Amino acid sequence: MQRSSEHDGEAALARRFVSEALQNPYNAAILERLPLLGLPDAWLVAGCLFQTVWNLHSGMAPTARIKDYDLFYFDAADLSEAAEQEVQARANALFADLPITVEAKNQARVHLWYEQWFGFPYQALQSARDGIERFLVPCTCVGVHPGEQALGPTLYAPYGLQELYAGILRPNPQCPHLPLFQAKAESYRKRWNWLQIREMAGSPR
Template sequence: MVNEKEIIEIIKEDEWMMDILKAAKSLNLPDWWVCAGFVRSKVWDTLHHFSDRTPIPDIDVIYFDPANIDELEEKKLEETLKNLLPNTPWSVKNEARMHIKSNMSPYTSAVDAISKFPETATALGVKLDEKDNVILTAPCGISDVLQLKVKPNHFFTEDKERINIYEERIAKKDWKSIWPKLTIQYVKDTY
C-alpha cells in the first residue's frame, strides 16, 4: 500500500466499513466524515497482514454545523445510528464546538478539525459522495500512517498542556502492543 487510491480500495472492499459509511451518510449531516481510528486501524491492520480486524473503541462520526452546537443533538444522532447498526460503538461530534475541548481557536470545517488531531497518522477521514464513492481526506498527509509512524501533529508540540495530551494518549492507547511494527515518536519536554 503506497497511496490514497489503495487506502480507498481497501475500504471499498470492506463490507463492514461500507455499512458504517452508508449509515453515517444517511444522517445527511453537513461536512461529515468517519475518521481517526476507523481509517488508521484499517491501514495498520493491512500493513501488519492481520487476517482479523483489530477492534476499535468507537466509530468517530464528525460533522460541522455552527448553527446547532447543542451536545444533545449529537446524542440523538448517536441513537439514530444505534438503531441502524446496534452493535456499533458510535461517537458523534459536531466539530463546531470541539475546539473548546482542545483549547484551540474555533475550527472552520470538519477537515480543519481533523488537521488538528493529536497524531498525524490519525488525522484521516473518509465519507461517501452522492454516488457512494469513498472520499479520503488526509490534511496531514498519508506518509506517516503508511510508514507506521506515530508522531505528534505540530499543534501538539507547541505548549506543555498539548504535549501532555499527546503523550498521555500514546501511553493510554499502547498501540505498539497491537501493531508491533509501529515507530512511536515522543515529544521532548522543553519546559
C-alpha cells in the same frame, strides 16, 4: 516531471488506503448509510480507517483491535449538547445491527468542552476537516466522505499517507499536547508493536 511523479504516487497511495479501509465491512456499511443521517459536512474519521490499514499490514483481520468508529460532522446552527445527543441517538438506531460502537461528534462545539475534558485549550473549528487536521498524531489525520455514488468515497488526508504506512507516530504541531500524544502513541504501539514513536516536534509535511 518529478512533481508529477510524486502526485501520481500520492494518488495511488490514496486509492490504496481507501480500498484497504473498505476491507473492514463496518467502515463500508457506515459510509453507505451515512447520508441517511442527513448531517452537514459528515465524515468517517481516524481510528477505524488507519487501524484497519495497520491490521492488514500486520496480517490481522481488518476489524481487529478497533475500539470504536468515529463520525465527524459540522453543525454551527446548534451547538447544544442536546442536539449532539439527538444525532448520536439517530446514529445508534441506524447502526444498531452492527456489533460496534459508533460515536458522532459535532466539530462546531469541540472547543466548548475540550479543555475541561483534556486539560488543554482548543481553538474553535470552522469545518469537520479542521477537526481531522487536529488529531494528535499527523499520520492519523484521515477522513473519508461517502462522496458521490458514481465517484465513490472522498479521502481527506491533509498530511499525506507516507508516515501512516511507515508507522511513524509524532506530535502534531497543530495540536501540540504532548502528554496526550504520548498516551495515544503508546496505546497504538501496544496494539501494533512495529510502530515508531518520534517525539520531536516538526512540520507535519
